[in-house]
Amino acid sequence: MATCSETNSDTEDQDKEYVGFATLPNQVHRKSVKKGFDFTLMVAGESGLGKSTLVNSLFLTDLYKDRKLLNAEERIMQTVEITKHTVDIEEKGVKLKLTIVDTPGFGDAVNNHECWKPVADYIDQQFEQYFRDESGLNRKNIQDNRVHCCLYFISPFGHGLRPLDVEFMKALHEKVNIVPVLAKADTLTPTEVKRKKIKIREEIEQYGIKIYQFPDCDSDEDEDFKKQDYELKESIPFAVIGSNTVVEAKGKRVRGRLYPWGIVEVENSAHCDFVKLRNMLVRSHMQDLKDVTRECHYENYRAHCIQSMTRMVVKERNRKYDLSRNLLFMFLLYNILVFGVQIII
């Protein structure tokens, strides 16, 4: 040992050193891959707008192998039913449990009065189940069936939104992230698409419909990202064309639709917004859709539930019922809501 000098560590020295908690995001990343992901997507809109085809195109799976199509007669009196398809898909080691919630029959009847109700009820039921589960004793392995996003299909033939579209979106916009899409856009010229989008955006504004809002860009994002973000916001409603058919265009095999006058390429951004929609839904905003569902829609549902319980008790009290009846009522309500009926007095 030649020379040893002892000094107090100064701030400059400390700044140079590295503790290592910068690895925290990587620890989270690693854990999330191990655990796997889930996502629940709802599709809604009248029959024949290509909902199933679009979903299959988006996730490159065949989710509707066993689908039975109803004829016109069967559909006249049909009530809206909710169906659920789940697939486990994997990509680059990342596992996703994808659930598609479909609403066959929506808007198909002659009288579509309140036909959004079964859909709203379904969403509420998932929230209720989750509220029960997360208030229960054992919270391991809770199955989370909350709906993270609803793709709402708007007909390309309507002059803007139809009354049913407005009614549906207004009934559901506080329960789920609504992403409107302009279906079967290959029936519209680029000018028509542009005009229709502007009209629909104006109507959404006018009717006070709160569709899913893309989170604002941070000021520190680069210009490219900001431009992409702006373009995304201007694309609403996404004009989409679905196809599960591969055709050959200019020597390349692409998914598309073969017409006598040309080939519509699904993934060509000059033809439609399919790629933009997929990028948003899957590659950039999927986690945000889940977070907004959890932090906003579910929290609203939960707060509403607790407040109703409280209100009911207060109301009962004001009626000057005897104390024990009030308490019994409140307590049973709480047990039914939260624990199921585990505790029986």
Added chain:
Amino acid sequence: MATCSETNSDTEDQDKEYVGFATLPNQVHRKSVKKGFDFTLMVAGESGLGKSTLVNSLFLTDLYKDRKLLNAEERIMQTVEITKHTVDIEEKGVKLKLTIVDTPGFGDAVNNHECWKPVADYIDQQFEQYFRDESGLNRKNIQDNRVHCCLYFISPFGHGLRPLDVEFMKALHEKVNIVPVLAKADTLTPTEVKRKKIKIREEIEQYGIKIYQFPDCDSDEDEDFKKQDYELKESIPFAVIGSNTVVEAKGKRVRGRLYPWGIVEVENSAHCDFVKLRNMLVRSHMQDLKDVTRECHYENYRAHCIQSMTRMVVKERNRKYDLSRNLLFMFLLYNILVFGVQIII
């Protein structure tokens, strides 16, 4: 357009394509960085074992600027108090809100009967607060003060564990992740360190103390990782030496302790396990410590709470008190526990 052939997309084609949900872990990564992290570390063990120095060494901050040391007389009758220091630190753009919970006075009195109690109470209080907050109406901005890890300092002078060590760890092992460290290891030769570690590990086993268990390696991890993991498990209790002083050793400036017979280098793995402890605590297992706290210790506390509530009601009922009294009791209990006293009947 030359030739167009229309074919059904086959499975092979689909596999080649890329949906994009493989970006989900990156979306989570990005969001976690934006949100920032927090971590609460408790240090426990008798005075003079270098707890504060080690914490400062670990996180390269001065957390104890205002500390007032008590003299022997003041310490005789001293009760254990709990102090909390919080610092916001940042590294490579990752923000960490670090809270250190200290237990000055622990084991310092002449009679240390149940001196672990204030520590256990503190941990329970944080759980209770969190239980209340997460059961409440507004769950935005919940402050999470749950203790994620407790570094328990074992004296290098004991022959293995002392009775107080056993008592402390057994009282707390179901509430918090205990990581035992062998303090001031520069008073022990390598052979002594090895022997003492084996002895302490045997005693931990013998007394049924459940210290923090490193999660098992996945079978798909590489050999290097598995070796590191094995070494980590063999290092318990980590033999540590702390120092906030920079000394010059062989021309390099290192944190260490300057003795007439040589320099103890804190970050030299031939001298002590400081680097191993820091790697475990900060770089590899910090997120797991948080997850185990949340999924295991907190869930146990919560289940215990709900079960006590239920038991109390059943007990009251068995005493054949009248119904309204039972319900009043249960309902008030629930309100006190969960909502504070927001609803008053």
